[in-house]
Amino acid sequence: MKKIRPVLKTYVEIHGNVIALVFRTLLLFCSRKNGKNQMDNSRKMNAPFTPMKPSIRKRVLVTGGAGFLGSHLCERLLDAGHDLLCVDNFYTGTKDNLLHVLANPHLELMRHDVTFPLYVEVDEIFNLACPASPIHYQFDPVQTTKTSVHGAINMLGLAKRVKANILQASTSEVYGDPEVHPQREDYWGRVNPNGIRACYDEGKRCAETLFFDYRRQHGLNIKVARIFNTYGPRMHPNDGRVVSNFIVQALHDEPITLYGDGSQTRAFCYVDDLIEGLLRLMATPDDFTGPVNLGNPGEFTIKELAEKVIELTGSRSVLSYHPLPSDDPTQRRPDITLARNALGWEPKVHLEEGLRRTIAYFDALLSGKIEG
Ligand code: NAD
Numbered sequence: 246m247k248k249i250r251p252v253l254k255t256y257v258e259i260h261g262n263v264i265a266l267v268f269r270t271l272l273l274f275c276s277r278k279n280g281k282n283q284m285d286n287s288r289k290m291n292a293p294f295t296p297m298k299p300s301i302r303k304r305v306l307v308t309g310g311a312g313f314l315g316s317h318l319c320e321r322l323l324d325a326g327h328d329l330l331c332v333d334n335f336y337t338g339t340k341d342n343l344l345h346v347l348a349n350p351h352l353e354l355m356r357h358d359v360t361f362p363l364y365v366e367v368d369e370i371f372n373l374a375c376p377a378s379p380i381h382y383q384f385d386p387v388q389t390t391k392t393s394v395h396g397a398i399n400m401l402g403l404a405k406r407v408k409a410n411i412l413q414a415s416t417s418e419v420y421g422d423p424e425v426h427p428q429r430e431d432y433w434g435r436v437n438p439n440g441i442r443a444c445y446d447e448g449k450r451c452a453e454t455l456f457f458d459y460r461r462q463h464g465l466n467i468k469v470a471r472i473f474n475t476y477g478p479r480m481h482p483n484d485g486r487v488v489s490n491f492i493v494q495a496l497h498d499e500p501i502t503l504y505g506d507g508s509q510t511r512a513f514c515y516v517d518d519l520i521e522g523l524l525r526l527m528a529t530p531d532d533f534t535g536p537v538n539l540g541n542p543g544e545f546t547i548k549e550l551a552e553k554v555i556e557l558t559g560s561r562s563v564l565s566y567h568p569l570p571s572d573d574p575t576q577r578r579p580d581i582t583l584a585r586n587a588l589g590w591e592p593k594v595h596l597e598e599g600l601r602r603t604i605a606y607f608d609a610l611l612s613g614k615i616e617g
Pocket residue numbers: 308309310311312313314315332333334335336337338339357358359360372373374375376377378392396414415416417471472473474475476
């Protein structure tokens with residue numbers, strides 16, 4: 246053992262020196278390389294600097310983008326030059342609504358259900374995913390509530406992670422069957438919590454609660470739009486909502502299905518006006534959250550609407566009366582003072598003009614001149 250020790254010592258010393266030498270050479274090589282990089286960088290920093298133009302292009306997510314309102318919103322955002330991610334589970338929406346923009350390289354269309362989390366990088370979120378027609382949202386009411394509530398949680402979670410501004414497509418249905426007329430944003434509403442419309446109404450009310458709690462708790466930049474009845478091209482012909490039903494029936498000279506005696510009222514907003522309102526709302530300063538009513542204050546009975554559609558289509562249709570669905574609101578009209586003051590917005594398209602445009606669309610669609 247005594248003999249081996251000095252040999253071992255020499256062996257370790259020699260090898261230790263070799264290792265140290267290799268290590269030092271490596272360090273020297275790396276530091277020279279770094280030095281060269283630093284020189285390169287300093288040369289770059291001293292070079293004349295051309296500032297990039299501040300870009301206005303944003304990465305925008307629209308949920309429910311293949312639906313009626315969503316597709317119009319997507320179109321406007323693409324026209325403005327933004328990078329758009331449209332997600333939809335195609336429950337009531339269809340790719341046909343986006344056919345004319347599908348080739349745009351700034352559009353990405355993703356099949357996704359908002360009741361599941363979504364991990365993407367975006368600057369703004371418009372949360373529109375939810376069936377809006379009573380026959381569709383009542384077909385699978387549990388899924389409707391999930392879409393509003395889980396959808397809101399998932400999209401708010403996403404907004405929180407990526408620090409995105411987020412807008413919620415809420416609804417005049419949060420006022421239920423109102424005893425205050427016209428409806429202002431500070432009215433809390435009269436909703437039957439366990440009726441057939443509750444899956445939609447309460448789902449949307451809960452989504453609003455979540456939006457304001459994420460604001461209070463996490464400081465999110467939220468915007469809440471309470472949308473009143475909106476109509477226009479790209480409503481689905483079997484959508485079940487009153488404007489599309491009446492126009493399709495009139496164009497086929499079929500009886501116009503009036504629910505109840507037709508004395509219940511609605512205020513109808515043309516889609517272009519509504520989309521302008523949503524865009525203006527998203528562009529408001531961080532301290533403006535809404536909720537803000539977006540709708541056309543012109544109020545009509547459903548019977549008046551039926552007669553107007555018959556007149557404008559020149560149809561031979563007759564009125565046919567059917568039972569009024571339960572909890573159908575009797576009177577509805579937005580007070581849009583807040584939208585006027587805060588967004589400088591009010592609808593421009595009168596009902597008659599909007600109906601003409603919508604009738605022209607359905608006429609072309611039903612005669613196979615356009616796809617839909
Ligand atoms: P729509 O049914 O045409 O569009 C809804 C879209 O959401 C469809 O493309 C549908 O496939 C999609 N969708 C539904 N569930 C989804 C889910 N779980 N995951 C992903 N996508 C889903 O209805 P719309 O009229 O375009 O309404 C859009 C939004 O505006 C809705 O949130 C609705 O509540 C709200 N709104 C609309 C009106 C109106 O009059 N049009 C009024 C008040 C509120």
